[in-house]
Amino acid sequence: MASLTSTRKPADRPVTGIADRLLAWYDAHHRDLPWRVPPRELASGVRPDPYRVWLSEVMLQQTTVEAVKAYFQAFLERWPTVQALGAASTDDVMKAWAGLGYYSRARNLKACADRIAARGGVFPDTEDGLRALPGIGAYTAAAIAAIAFVRPAVVVDGNVERVITRLFSIAMPLPAAKPDIRAEVERLVPADRPGDFAQATMDLGATICTPRRPRCMLCPLRQDCSAILSGDPEFYPVKLAKPEKPQRKGAAFVAIRNDGAVLLRKRPEKGLLGGMSEVPTTGWTARIDGATGTDAAPFAANWRPAGSIGHVFTHFGLELAVYRADVDFTAPPQGFFWSRPGWINDEALPTVMKKAIEAAMPGSTQKGPHKRKA
């Protein structure tokens, strides 16, 4: 049975063949992704563009492949090189990132692009060099080093953790099991194809060794897998229960000028939705609820109820009462600005704010990466 401690020694079991079987499966069943150089092309000497590898890896942090695709294409089209991204304004990058979440990534992306551009557009080709850059942590540094620079880096993401804990029946809960997982990956990674090995493990985790209902019958590693013998591979990886999310309340105020312009303001650079734009709201990021009526409106106006919207953040849920007022003043109050009429989807608005605006102005917003008009 699985051990709860680290007494298992990595050298106890032979691993010959695991990487080979995994890579053979990858050669035949890999996903075709916009940022990826497929194994056949890689073998014939095609090298991945480090800019694309980096951009995709940052976007993929805690974000699904399907959500990333459209944003990756939009960024690449608008900023084809890291120098181009370095020449962009942080504000434009935030606007382009709107809707993808974890907005500090966008700020760090721009900061990192500046650093790379200052080096002539050349990325560091070592794990340590990459790790020192903003927005690049242990995982991303290893992934770029392995995929773009063929370094034998130990790439461990959520997929790898799941595959490895099942393969070796590691029952120690995460994150305590991370050192053991790293040790197992370290002895599996092949020196000649570290990038493909990393991507193969992630593809396996995404399509076969899934969190729920893994398709073990189709798995190229079923003969190597310890968890499958237990009859309940889904048991792994073991994670501690997460604390339940508190529910907060507040109000949002959508002021609309007669030409359709919406009154916005910019949020502080740090913290929740840092650096993004918003319609004025009552407090709701504090531990306590904000006011839900018009008492706390940013200024006097004919505020009318426009329904309410719900939104779920990482660590709390939010219900926002939405009010709309049609106003006739031209000069924005101190700290506010008017969005360009009809261009609300071009602002750096997080999804929760688009929901509020949509409630006040049905049909005005749309999802996905913003595409600039000509």
Place this chain on the structure above:
DNA sequence: CATCCGTGGTA
């Protein structure tokens, strides 16, 4: 090591 940080999809 724990907490904070978005969003959308799935069973």
Place this chain on the structure above:
DNA sequence: TTACCAAGGAT
């Protein structure tokens, strides 16, 4: 519907 979770990083 609730609950989980996705190619994590910064502090």
